[in-house]
Amino acid sequence: MGELTMVEAVAMALARALDEDPDVVLLGEDIGRDGGVFRATAGLLDRFGADRVRDTPLAESAIAGVSVGMAAQGLRPVCEIQFMGFVYPALDQMLSHAARLRNRTRGRLSCPMVLRAPYGGGIHAPEHHSESTEALFAHIPGLRVVIPSSPVRAYGLLLAAIRDPDPVVFLEPKRIYRAVREEVADDGAALPLDRCAVLCRGSDVTLVSWGAMLTETLDAADALSAEDGIEAEVIDVCTLKPLDAATIRASVERTGRCVIVHEAARTGGFGAEIAARLAETALVSLLAPVVRVTAPDTVVPLLKLERHYMPAAADIVAAVRRTMEYA
The missing domain is CATH 3.40.50.920 (Rossmann fold)
Known part of the structure; x- marks a missing residue:
C-alpha cells in the first residue's frame, strides 16, 4: 500500500478496471500518448494498447456520443472531457441519450459508461477551465453524479462508477489532484455509490x-x-x-x-x-x-x-x- 495523490489514485483505478474487465475502454483528447492533461492516464497506452486507450479528436459531442454507442453494445467506455468547462457540447448526448437509453428501450439496453472531467477552480486557470456546474447533471433523471474528495474515495468510487450498469458523471476536483496524499490499497475494492x-x-x-x-x-x-x-x-x-x-x-x-x-x-x-x-x-x-x-x-x-x-x-x-x- 502506497501513499498516492488523487490523480494517482484515479490512474490506479483506471488501470485496475482495464486489467480486470476486457470490455473497459478509455477514450478522450490526449489521454493516450500524452497521458491526459493532468496525467491521469499516463502509461496506460503502453500497458493496454491503442485499442483500449484511444486518443480522440477535439470533439466533446463525438466523445460522449461514441461512448453511448459503445455502452449500448456491451462495452464499458470511460471517456474524459479535459475540463468541465468544455463539457457543454456533450450535454445533448448525455441528457438526450445516455440518461434515457434504459427507459427508451424499456430495459432492453443500458448505458454503462462513465464521463470523467476535472472540475472546479483554484488552479489559476484561464476561462472555461474552472467551472463547477455539477447541478446541470444532477438535475437530469437517469444520470449519477459522483464527486470524490480524497485519493481513497477517488479510487473506490471510480471503480464503483465503472462497474455500474448505468451512466455516471464522475467529476474530479482538480484543485486537490496533488494537494494531499493518502495510503490507497490497489485491492479492487469499490466504495458504495449513493451514500454520504x-x-x-x-x-x-x-x-x-x-x-x-x-x-x-x-x-x-x-x-x-x-x-x-x-x-x-x-x-x-x-x-x-x-x-x-x-x-x-x-x-x-x-x-x-x-x-x-x-x-x-x-x-x-x-x-x-x-x-x-x-x-x-x-x-x-x-x-x-x-x-x-x-x-x-x-x-x-x-x-x-x-x-x-x-x-x-x-x-x-x-x-x-x-x-x-x-x-
Missing part, C-alpha cells in the same frame, strides 16, 4: 460539502472547535445524484443546524436542493435557518480575483457563528 460519508462527528452543527471544498470545510470545523468550542459534524456528499438525504437529515436531527458549502455559483446550485430537502423533512428539528456558503453568481474570474471568488474557511466559520445566534 460522515468525516467527523459533532453535536452542534452539520456541515455539508463535496469535492475540493471539503478542505475548507474541515479547516472550518477545526477552527470552530478550537476557538468557539463548537463541535461540527462534517458530511461528504460523495454522490450528488441520487442523494443520500437520509444521512444528512439524521445528522441535522441531532445537531439542529446546517451549513452547506459549495464552490458553484449560488443560484440553482445543488446546495439549494439539499436545503429544500431539509425544509421538507427536518423542519421541526431545525433550530436555525439552513445557511449556504457558495461562490457568487458571477463568471469564474481570472487568477488575480480567484481567491475572492472561492469560499474560504473563514466564510464557513462566520456562517456557523450566525446560525449559533439563534436560540
